[in-house]
Amino acid sequence: MQNKRVMLKLSGEALAGPKGGYNEDKVRDIANQLKPAITNGANIGIVIGGGNYWRGRTSEAIDRTKADQIGMLATIMNCIYVSEIFRSEGIDTAIFSAFACGDIAEFFSKDRVNERFAEGKVVFFGGGTGHPYFSTDTGIVLRAIEMDADMILLAKSIDGVYNADPKIDPDAKKYATLTMQEVIDKRLAVVDLTASVMCLEHKMPLAVFDLNEEDSIKNALDGKINGTIVTV
Template sequence: MKRVLLKLSGEALAGDKKTGFDEATCLEVAGQVKKLVDQGIQIAIVTGGGNFWRGRTSETIDRVKADQIGMLATVMNCIYVSEIFRYAGMDTEVFTPFTCGAFTTLFSKDAAVKALETGKVIFFAGGTGHPYFSTDTGAVLRAIEIEADAMLLAKAIDGIYDSDPKVNPEAKKYDEISIQEIIDKKLMAVDLTASIMCLEHKMPMLVFGLNEENSIVNTMSGKFTGTKVTV
């Protein structure tokens, strides 16, 4: 794989703290990504916002406004993580689908691909820029737009299970599953909109636990222990 999109869950970035940033976790991610960039792999990154905001759990705030807060949470995440990456020796650029003053660059496919080709690690913040679309859907959309070879989903759990392993200790992990099976079984590894986009545009996914040692490098070097999602 020459070009991939890495989706980092907000909760995974928070580490054991469950909220905000865990700098040690972010530095560990940066170190792994640096190894891949040094090998010539082009990497785009999307972060979730769950370490700051989970608006769908609120009944007091309008859904559109809740989603807008979530978009801004991902902008904060991407700016923070991109700075950690710069500290680790990488050149970065943050793209958003809406203007954020001088904080970010307005997204276009041409600008994003050019940045990748010059060796930058690029970040896609702000989701799709519209409510009712999750960061999963935003990540799939950007992966398709930049013609990534695959999506890497780094989560707080180590793959896709037949039920929630936090609730059911007997939950079984899939080593490999098709995106059609995920849709049919309503497994919600990613949301339904994102799943259908992966199906229609044949975007494979590799789902793994971020907190496992060298999980990103291992995923790219064939030492994969998560769930492979085929199309």
């Protein structure tokens, strides 16, 4: 185990089933990939995007603030679902929200999160930053910095960072390593610009890899990144 505390970002779209809803087999596979690291004492924090429910910026009929609030609620729903599947696989979990959710999730507190980590629980962070105009990219970087994480792992539907869109450009080249300054200068959109600057300022490294590659999360937790590592 290379990192003692990591933040894992899962895209909502990557968890969706082919006909909507969730791909339960995929979620169970993720849970089982995490088990060895948890057993070895790693702290795992998870942020999930809401894109399988809602892409608010595509709607011109809804005020941006309200659209982003819908997206925040979508991330809470994803946390509840994935958390319950994890529990069915024998993993203890806790859900924290950036805004008050009654009994659904605990209100975020660094001290309480550290208590849950000390109990050996996987901690889900829902609700983004709790404010509109910030993405879940910014949300996970913020939580990673607050919780003194060693690294952010971005499990995506693409196997790394390219100099162009590989779906459009057959000559696109994948980077094995990059600096965060290069990401910003080249506008590579690994995470959004706000999140990139935060990573650079607070020296938070991250890795990008393919969620659908066999054992990709387990390997990433072991320090075997078959994708792109972004250093700071």
